[in-house]
Amino acid sequence: MWILNLPPFVPFLTIAVVVLFTRGRLSAALMLLAPIWGALNLWQIPADTVVKVTILGLELTPLRVDKLSLIFGYMFHVAAFFSVIYALHVRDKIQQITCLVYAAAALGAVFVGDLLSLFVFWELMAISSVFLIWARRSTRALGSGLRYFIYQFVSGLLLLLGTLIYWHQHGSLAFSQLEFQGIGATLIFIAFGIKCAFPMLHTWLTDAYPEATPSGTIFLSALTTKVAVYALARSFAGSEILIYIGALMTCFPIFYAVIENDLRRVLAYSLINQLGFMVIGVGIGTELALNGAVSHAFNDILFKGLLFMSMGAVLHMTGKVNGSDLGGLYKTMPKTTVLCLIGAASISAFPLFNGFVSKSMVMTAALELGYDWIWLVMLFASAGVFHHAGIKIPYFCFFGRDSGLRATDPPANMLLAMIIAATLCVLIGVYPNSLYQLLPFSQEYTPYDQSHVLAQTQLLFFAALAFVWLNIKGIYPPELHSTNLDADWLYRRLVPNLCAPVIDKIIEVDRNIRQGSIDKLHLLLNTLDKLHRPGGVFSRAQTISNMTLWISILLACYLALSLLGNGSI
Amino acid sequence: MTSEHKKYFLDNPNNVALIIRLLVVVCIVLFGLDFVLERHEKYSLANIPGFYALYGFIGCVLLVIIAKWLRTFLMRPEDYYDKKIQRKNARGENVDS
Numbered sequence: 300m301w302i303l304n305l306p307p308f309v310p311f312l313t314i315a316v317v318v319l320f321t322r323g324r325l326s327a328a329l330m331l332l333a334p335i336w337g338a339l340n341l342w343q344i345p346a347d348t349v350v351k352v353t354i355l356g357l358e359l360t361p362l363r364v365d366k367l368s369l370i371f372g373y374m375f376h377v378a379a380f381f382s383v384i385y386a387l388h389v390r391d392k393i394q395q396i397t398c399l400v401y402a403a404a405a406l407g408a409v410f411v412g413d414l415l416s417l418f419v420f421w422e423l424m425a426i427s428s429v430f431l432i433w434a435r436r437s438t439r440a441l442g443s444g445l446r447y448f449i450y451q452f453v454s455g456l457l458l459l460l461g462t463l464i465y466w467h468q469h470g471s472l473a474f475s476q477l478e479f480q481g482i483g484a485t486l487i488f489i490a491f492g493i494k495c496a497f498p499m500l501h502t503w504l505t506d507a508y509p510e511a512t513p514s515g516t517i518f519l520s521a522l523t524t525k526v527a528v529y530a531l532a533r534s535f536a537g538s539e540i541l542i543y544i545g546a547l548m549t550c551f552p553i554f555y556a557v558i559e560n561d562l563r564r565v566l567a568y569s570l571i572n573q574l575g576f577m578v579i580g581v582g583i584g585t586e587l588a589l590n591g592a593v594s595h596a597f598n599d600i601l602f603k604g605l606l607f608m609s610m611g612a613v614l615h616m617t618g619k620v621n622g623s624d625l626g627g628l629y630k631t632m633p634k635t636t637v638l639c640l641i642g643a644a645s646i647s648a649f650p651l652f653n654g655f656v657s658k659s660m661v662m663t664a665a666l667e668l669g670y671d672w673i674w675l676v677m678l679f680a681s682a683g684v685f686h687h688a689g690i691k692i693p694y695f696c697f698f699g700r701d702s703g704l705r706a707t708d709p710p711a712n713m714l715l716a717m718i719i720a721a722t723l724c725v726l727i728g729v730y731p732n733s734l735y736q737l738l739p740f741s742q743e744y745t746p747y748d749q750s751h752v753l754a755q756t757q758l759l760f761f762a763a764l765a766f767v768w769l770n771i772k773g774i775y776p777p778e779l780h781s782t783n784l785d786a787d788w789l790y791r792r793l794v795p796n797l798c799a800p801v802i803d804k805i806i807e808v809d810r811n812i813r814q815g816s817i818d819k820l821h822l823l824l825n826t827l828d829k830l831h832r833p834g835g836v837f838s839r840a841q842t843i844s845n846m847t848l849w850i851s852i853l854l855a856c857y858l859a860l861s862l863l864g865n866g867s868i
Numbered sequence: 869m870t871s872e873h874k875k876y877f878l879d880n881p882n883n884v885a886l887i888i889r890l891l892v893v894v895c896i897v898l899f900g901l902d903f904v905l906e907r908h909e910k911y912s913l914a915n916i917p918g919f920y921a922l923y924g925f926i927g928c929v930l931l932v933i934i935a936k937w938l939r940t941f942l943m944r945p946e947d948y949y950d951k952k953i954q955r956k957n958a959r960g961e962n963v964d965s
Contacts, residue, residue, distance in 0.1 A: 439950070557935035558943070630876045666910040674911060678920075682927045698878060750907040754914070757898045758924040764895050765928035767888055776936040782948040783939075791949055 304344045306362045307372055307410050308420070310337040311379070311403035315396050326395055327387050333399055334380040337406070341372050349412060357472070360412025366739040367593070371409040371529045373737060374597045375402060377723070378521035378604060385608055385716035386514035397430040398518050405522040409529050413472045414462040414487070417530070421458055421494075424523060425451030431515030432507050440510040446787070447507035450500075451523075454493035461486030477534045488535060495527035495578065496571050498547045502787035504571065505555075509563040509620075513611030516563060517716075520570055520607050521600045528577045528596050537584025542665075545582055546676045548575030553683035555785065560621045560778050562692055563610050566603065569646065569688045572680060573599045579677065580661040583668055586740035591660025594734055598645070598653040598727065605642035605720040606688065609635050612713050613696055616706035622691070622778035627701030634708045636697040638717040645724040647689035647759055648681060653724045655755060656731035656746040663744075681755075682762040689759075690766050695778055895921070 314333040318326050346369060350362040364372075379402045386398065404427055407420035425448060432444035465483030466472050477484045489500075496504045508519055535541060552568035552575075559565045573595070580592025612635050613628065614620040629636040641652070648654035658681065665674045708714060727734045731746055769775040830837050877883055902917040909915050 442949075553931060554935040554938055557932055558939050560946075629878070630874075663910075671911055678923060679927045679931075682924045683931050686928050686931060701879075749905060750909060753898070753901055753905060753907075754909075754920045757902070757920040760891070760895050760898055761921040761924035762928045764891060765925045765932075767891060769929065769932050774936070775932060776939060779943070780946040781939075782944045782946055783942045784944060785942075 304348070305340050306350075306407070307337060307341050307344070308403040308407035310340055311399050311406065315399035315403065318395055318399065319392075323390070326392075330383050330395060330399065331387070333402070334376050334383060337379070338373075338376045341369075341376065351412075357415070358413075359416055359472070360474075361416050362410055363412030363474075364410060366737075367529070367532065368409045370593055370597065370737045370739065371525065372406060374525065374600050375405055375409070375522065378402075378518075378600045381604065381608075381716040381719045382514065382517040382521065384719070385517055385611070385713050387712040388710055389512075389514055391434055391512075393430050394434045394512060394515060397427045397434075398515070401427040401431065401518055401522060405526050408526045412474055414458070414465070414474050415472055417474050418455060418459050418462060421490075421526075422452075422455040424526065425455060428519060428523060431519060432511040434515060435510060435512045437510070443507040443510040446790075447503045450493055450503035454490045457486045457493070458490035461488075461490060474530075474533060476536065479535060479538050488538075491527050491530045491534070492544075494523055495531060496524060496548070496574055497544055497578075498551060499786050501548075501552075501571050502785055505552075505564055505567045505785060506787055508567040508570070509561050513615050516607050516611060517604055520566075520603050524570065524574055525596050525600065528574065528581065528592065531578065532581045532589060532592060536581055536589060538582055541578050541582025542670065542673055543582075545575045545578030545580075546673050548572065548578055549677055549680035550575070550683075553680060553687055555783060556683075556687035557691070558776055558781075558783055560623055560781055562620050562622055562625070562696060563607065563614070565622075565687055565692060566606055566610060569606075569684065570599075570603055572684055573603065573646070575680065576658055576661050576677065579665065579673060583661070583664050583670070585664055585668065586742055587660055587667070587744065588664035590735075590738045590740050590742060590744070591657055591662075591664055594657035594738060595654075595661060597734060597737075598657045598724075601720050601723050601727070602642045602645035602652075602654060605638065605717055605724060606646065606692065608713065608717045608720065609639035609642060610692070610696070612709035612717070613706070615713070616709055617704050619704070621780065622695035623780055625696045625702050625704065626699040627697070628704060628706065629697040630701075631705045632697065632708050634714055635717070636693070638714075638721050639693050639697065641721040641724055643689040643693050645728065647685035648755060649759060650747065650752045650755060651725070651728045653727035653731075653734070655728060656734070659746050659751060659755070660744060678758065682758055685759050685762045686766060690763060694766075 311333050314329050314336070318329050321329060344364050346364055346366065348362060348364040349360060351358060351360050353359070382398070386394065389395065401424060404420045404423035408417055408424065411417050411420060429444050429448040429451070432440055432447055434440075461483050462472065463483075465477065465481070465487060468481055468483050469478065477487065479485075479488065493500045493503075504524070508516055511519055531541065549572050552571040556565045556568040556572070559568060577592040577595050577599070580588040580595065582588075610620055613625065613632070616632070617625070617628075619625060645652040645654045648658045658677075662674055662677050665677065735744065766775070829835055832838065899918055899921050902921070907915055913919060
């Protein structure tokens, strides 16, 4: 098994190592080879493969293939494929290598069967992905990347701690449904929660993703959070608390998205909103809900990737990505505009686009279990998604006020990557069974029934009407150069401000100690100076007779001592 | 004729008005369909004609108004986090942290 079929992360990691020694077009070709080789390899691994090894008496499961891990494997390969194409023009060795290692780590994480191996890939993801942020090489990216890394590192630490405690309590390292009680499971839950951008733990995402390189963000948006959704679905499916956390995640980011100016940050908030739907699905935990969560993860990779790619293209071509600086780009970037609109329609869950066929599964599942309020919240969030991702992004970037920017469509490779994602969005929307047959649970579900299509169309068109009405009335908030305070204010401003008096005190004490030492040193130097300066004790000229006298005295003492010494023997 | 002076589709206010009118017509038709087509909803309130239409419209208006109100206490200058924290030292001089 091991010889014929490699673990899914191996192709990516191997090529990452090879790319280290290649240059130019060869590197690009090799990078493109990674997802293709990976997909072929994954295709050949039989389902339900489990490989166990025993190291130092620990039974580890470095490879576990089942339907749940397989679909995540497929989606990561699809994401890696179009992301690599999108990044083909990038000649930055650091980005080339780290994106492959990052994809390898994500694949490793979804195909392991024990928590310790998961921890290894969990940390590898953190270490490799941060370079995609730092590769932007700006001061902001440096700071954001550092905060991102601290979050990811803490998540890994909690996972390790939780795993050890859970192991101690339950004697099991299996990465499967966990008993959600006790501190061990809670720590693991929080570790997953950080990576899944739970409310209040989410700021690493909205802080760092918009600061990454245009192509780096595509990888980031696809992998880390989806691994977290997978981990939750694997270990905490059916935990009711997830339903409420998810509901909060669908709602609060849309308010931020409306007032945020950086359009990639709008998408980052929108990503949390979409994760909310998945988390609710995992929390409900029925087969339909889990299928919904997983298929929504798949679809989110496509449409969120597409939207991030279109904004990345705008950033790449104009150097700007703030709503207040853009507008009217449809005139010279028509292809990007159409592709962005497909992404916008998909994320808004218009019928015939992929968002529709997955989001409705989670919502139906919520109603089936009697979570009417949650259903209403999700309905509100659906309208909200359309409002910020479906209308705001295309409107302020490609339409609206003419900014005077006349950038052309991006290079062919970027367009091709977007076309692939857009095609898949429409394909899955029109033929939902192409996705449904890959889902972990086999279940009959027909998204296209009359009342459902009508309901969703009404919701969206009236949301659009609201946007138009608000705009005409002048109520819609204009795009402004601004920063909106979020939970990260706590550690970026409040804590530093509270610590300021303590730090001031430390600085003062430190300064006094150093000043005192310098004063003492000066005193010593002055004394030495006094002794050595002309007329000082040590600078007096000695006469030869004086010197001879002293030498005679020394020799006499020496003689006396040696005589005394001999005498005593 | 350079591209600077080229007239694009949406540069003409009539075209914009046309699109808005089209949207309004579609909305009216969709609203009307509620009375024509049979519905089978799991959630009882959703059987009220116009439920989704009103929910979408009111939901979005509320979303924008609340978000706009949030700006009053969440909004800071763009370089808010870029500025270093200014502190006074013992001698009353500004110190960068």
